[in-house]
Amino acid sequence: MGFATAFVSSATLTSGILYLSVNIHQRNRAYQSALIRQQTAILDSIVHPPPAVAPAGAHQERASLVETAKDRWNSELENAVKRVQAIDWARVRETAEDKVARVWERAIQKGEAGVREIEKKA
The missing domain is CATH 1.20.5 (Single alpha-helices involved in coiled-coils or other helix-helix interfaces)
Incomplete structure (x- = not known):
């Protein structure tokens, strides 16, 4: 070795x-x-020794201000979501399309009227 x-x-x-x-x-x-x-x-x-536990019905703990605010916020948000889900979006789209079509038609009519006035003056 x-x-x-x-x-x-x-x-x-x-x-x-x-x-x-x-x-x-x-x-x-x-x-x-x-x-x-x-x-x-x-x-x-x-x-x-560990502290004695109070009887079950002796004391009820109330929700804190923060927890109450959270619960209120969650219920508001839940209601808003339910309202949005209940909307008939096809109807909203059709209504918006109709309004845009009317505005477009008025704009074209005013444009044509303006062109006619200019042609009359010329």
Whole structure:
């Protein structure tokens, strides 16, 4: 076995042992941490018991101003959407087309009348 082979194999063995020992140490610390957290929670529950819960009918919480405003906004928006969905868009299109046609017809008639007046003056 040459120098390079011995060096690489010993470095591999050393790094493997180092990795395993660090990994075991890390797992032990995580386990200890979990145990300490659990023990702290148990001691806290003994020293500081959770507050008593009021009876169900004793207190009713009212909606806050923000929640009331949100509910009102949502109902307004919902009503607006329902109104838009209830519109007969084909009828709206036909009405708009009729109005545009009338305006166009008037413009053409006024243009023709203007041309006739200019022709009479000339």
